Amino acid sequence: MLPFVVVEFLDSRTVAIIPRNWFTGPEEEECYWPPSSTVNVDQYVREGKEPQEDWAKFQVQVLGKAVDYTAARAKLRKAEVTSDLQTDPEPERAKRKRKLKFIDPDSDSEECPEMAAPPPPRRLLIKGLGNQRTATPPPPHLLKEAQTPGRSTPAQTGSSSTPCRPLQPSGIAVRDGMFVRVLTILEEIKDCQKVQGSMIRCLLQQREQNCVVPVLPEGVPFPLKSFTEVDDLELKLCESDFQKNLVSVLGDIGGRSLDECVCRTMAFLMTNDLARQLNLTGRHGKRSFRSLRLFDTLHGSLKQNTILRTVSKKEVETALGKWFTNARDRDGNRALRAQPNLVRRAAQSEVFEAEDSVQAQD
Known part of the structure; x- marks a missing residue:
């Protein structure tokens, strides 16, 4: 056959x-x-x-x-x-x-x-x-x-x-298979939305229960104006409850970037006159800010910001270094420092004009 x-x-x-x-x-x-x-x-x-x-x-x-x-x-x-x-x-x-x-x-x-x-x-x-x-x-x-x-x-x-x-x-079997697949995917999406909705409701409930407005600790005059006030604050920061409360207060200041958060928080903590007497490392006869407990408190408050949860101490030190360096130019000090240069340049200009006139007479 x-x-x-x-x-x-x-x-x-x-x-x-x-x-x-x-x-x-x-x-x-x-x-x-x-x-x-x-x-x-x-x-x-x-x-x-x-x-x-x-x-x-x-x-x-x-x-x-x-x-x-x-x-x-x-x-x-x-x-x-x-x-x-x-x-x-x-x-x-x-x-x-x-x-x-x-x-x-x-x-x-x-x-x-x-x-x-x-x-x-x-x-x-x-x-x-x-x-x-x-x-x-x-x-x-x-x-x-x-x-x-x-x-x-x-x-x-x-x-x-x-x-x-x-x-x-296309055969009926192929169309039926595609239709079943689409229905299965829609059911999976629906189940996923249910799970996500329940998770969001739980998070909102927890937030409402734990939402406590931070209150500024009593007995601390912010902004700090002298080293005496800084030393008093250092003693109070030894208490964990006081430090946690201050971290919450400083974290509520916020900002859109690390530099902006540092500038806003440091302006709340101390005046520019006190800032000109401090720097990060303590060189040139100034007091070190990095050795204070206030530095750790500042770092903890910055990590409460959503965009700064992974910020490191090294990054905070870099931002603080720029802030302390620019302290001498704030409150109009940059214009005052520029006046002596203007006077000196005006005097030099008068001298040059006198010399030019003498040479013209000769």
Whole structure:
């Protein structure tokens, strides 16, 4: 018994190669066909895979049989000319059939006319399933479509015999799978929104319960004006409750950047006159701010800011260094320091004018 059979699908008027074991019965009037969207049909045909219960069934007519796949391909090409593939056709007696289009995907678009998708087959009952479904037609790489009269086939123009793959219509199974996937994603999004909503409600409740307005500690005159007030504040900062309260007060000052937060907080803590007597390291006869407990309190208050939660002491030291350096220019001191230079330049200008006048008289 020859293993490969060339058949014509009566519903779509297309031809293809199938293994003999794909027939549903000895009458060879109906065959199985695998779902082309999930399997490699060409490989299944070559290997003669056993049909599965979920494969679709089609009404077919046997056109010819072959001993191997290569011979079956030759008979498939021969089906363009005649429907009798058992014997070699005679030119005067051959039963003519509509010419079949054979398209080469490597050829130009002008030489590869557009292939129309085959009409969907009638609804068939698939064995093993309780309801009916529309069976998917055979894939185009094993099919040959009927060509409109007047157009020449690529075989006549000398193109390759490899068929190109046209677009296939979506089957009900594919659409149902996509619909189920979309519904699943929507359900996951809905569940995620429920979890996030409950988390936000819990956080808001905790914030309302723990929301305490910071109160400025009593007995501390801010801004500090002298070293005596600084020493008194250092003694009070030894108490953890006092320090926590002051951290909350300073953290509530806020700012949009590290430099802005440092400037606003230090302006609240001390005056510029006191700031000119301090620096970060204590050099040049000034007092060190980094060795004070107030520095650690300032660092803790800055970390309460949302955008400064990861700020390090090194970054705070850099910002404080710039603030202490510019303390001598605040409160109009920069303009006062510039006046002696203006007076000196005016005196030099008068001297130069006198010298010029003496030289002009000479």
